[in-house]
Amino acid sequence: VSKEIMELSELTDLNLSRNFIKSIPDKFDNLEKLEYLSLESNLLTKLPKSLTDATALISLDIENNQLTELPVDLGNLSNLQQLNCKNNQIVILPSSIAELKQLSELYMATNGLVILPDAIGEVTTLLKLNLEDNFIQELPEGIGNLTKLEDLYLGGNQLRELPDNIGKCTSLLRLDISRNQLEKLPETIDGFTLLSELNLRENQLTSLPNEIGALTNLTELSLNENQLSELPNTIGNLHNLASLSLDGNELT
Numbered sequence: 001v002s003k004e005i006m007e008l009s010e011l012t013d014l015n016l017s018r019n020f021i022k023s024i025p026d027k028f029d030n031l032e033k034l035e036y037l038s039l040e041s042n043l044l045t046k047l048p049k050s051l052t053d054a055t056a057l058i059s060l061d062i063e064n065n066q067l068t069e070l071p072v073d074l075g076n077l078s079n080l081q082q083l084n085c086k087n088n089q090i091v092i093l094p095s096s097i098a099e100l101k102q103l104s105e106l107y108m109a110t111n112g113l114v115i116l117p118d119a120i121g122e123v124t125t126l127l128k129l130n131l132e133d134n135f136i137q138e139l140p141e142g143i144g145n146l147t148k149l150e151d152l153y154l155g156g157n158q159l160r161e162l163p164d165n166i167g168k169c170t171s172l173l174r175l176d177i178s179r180n181q182l183e184k185l186p187e188t189i190d191g192f193t194l195l196s197e198l199n200l201r202e203n204q205l206t207s208l209p210n211e212i213g214a215l216t217n218l219t220e221l222s223l224n225e226n227q228l229s230e231l232p233n234t235i236g237n238l239h240n241l242a243s244l245s246l247d248g249n250e251l252t
Helices: 003-007 049-053 095-099 118-122 141-145 164-168 187-191 210-214 233-237
Strands: 013-015 036-038 059-061 082-084 105-107 128-130 151-153 174-176 197-199 220-222 243-245
Touching (some): 095 118, 118 141, 141 164, 164 187, 187 210
Parallel strands (some): 013 036, 036 059, 059 082, 082 105, 105 128, 128 151, 220 243
16 A cells, blocks of 8 residues: 555545555554544554554454454544454454443454453443354453443354343343353343344253243244253243244253
8 A cells, every 4th residue: 555545634534445455554643534444355464553543533444354463552542433353363352442432333253362351341332242253261241331232243152151240231132142152041131121133053051041031022032953951931921032943952
């Protein structure tokens, strides 16, 4: 990318997606008005240090590159609302993510995350959080602080259990925890009274808590490929359920 592009100080929208870019000139401090930046589908292995000087950024798309880390001072991007980092090799979220007080959408699917930092619980503006296909083994207690969260995608990780206070995510509409190693669900799921879609397929569930019956707005419930031998009677309370998948269990 030519350095001249980085001299265009009036730019508000810069789309460099789907090229063969390996590096970007470290001149983002010149782009004080830049609000929308897409670097999606390139060959980037790192981001320029000055990227976090572009403090007007509202949307940053770095999907489908070869990035292994995010800037330590990511929190400087205080106006950021959408951050798309899908399909990279990022292994950790910087704790400064807690400073992104306007972030509503975070997409981190298909990376190398093992740990989700407690700081995620401070991003209380989040509406959509996608962490599919990583290596996450547990969720931090702070997840319960995300009371505005509507979409939570955790499929394809290594979760064995959910923290009790996940039930405080009372705005959830869609929850996907498929393809994990869950052996049970917390009784606090009765907090998900707005939930319409719950995907629990391909886990190791042997039973469901009676509290499943509190999810009276459910329209889709996927429980296929578990180890369920029976269902609680309270499942009869799910009067809005239009789709129920139970194939591949141990029901008799």
